[in-house]
Amino acid sequence: MKIIKACILAIGFVTGTANAADFSFTGEFNDVDEVQEFNFTVLGAASDVMLRTWSYAGGTNAAGMDIARGGFDPVVTLFNASTGGGIDENDDGSPVADSVTGLRYDSFLMTNLPAGAYTATVTQYSSFANGPSLADGFMGSGNTSFGSRDPHWALDILNVNTASIGASYISHTAPIPEPESYALLLAGLGLVAFMARRRLHEEQLS
Secondary structure (H helix, E strand, C coil), rough: CCEEEEEEEEECCCCCCCEEEEEEEECCCCCCCCEEEEEEEECCCCCCEEEEEEECCCECCCCCCEEEECCCCCEEEECCCCCCEEEEEECCCCCCCCCCCCCCCEEEEEEEEECCEEEEEEEECCCCCCEEEHHHHHHCCCCCCCCCEEEEEEEEEEEECCEEEEEEECCCCCCCCCCCHHHHHHHHHHHHHHHHHHHHHHHHHH
């Protein structure tokens, strides 16, 4: 059973939008190719928005919650909610290293966003966005399990006006056949149809 927790740490930033706040979310995946969406808004003036995960290396999130290390390697992708267009993506940007592996595999994405509605996603490496829009889906992690890591994640969305948990789903795209594969498929279907017509003709003659 999936449990998702959200914490809000309000108060505005001098450099950000009036009444901006910090939002912290925690949860865990049920599938290696899961996509977790988050929806947030920026109102009024443009805001320096930060998206940051804590689950790989652990640490203390914006809500003051201690997050355990050991989570999977996360990827954070940012989209414009109105158009679905991709804005930015980050895999390994964290300044904090895991105490065991020494790796900095948490995501750290900071960007200045104008007023509007946005969607962020968390996926497991290497499930990057398939194309320039959210509707293009994600390529899948290529993993069969979480390996030595575990499925928990933690995400901070900082300096925005509202934020909430969004849809959760499994997303990956099967490889698109090459043109010659289509040709072989059509040839095979044509042969099957020809043999069926021939058998029917023979049955009618007998």
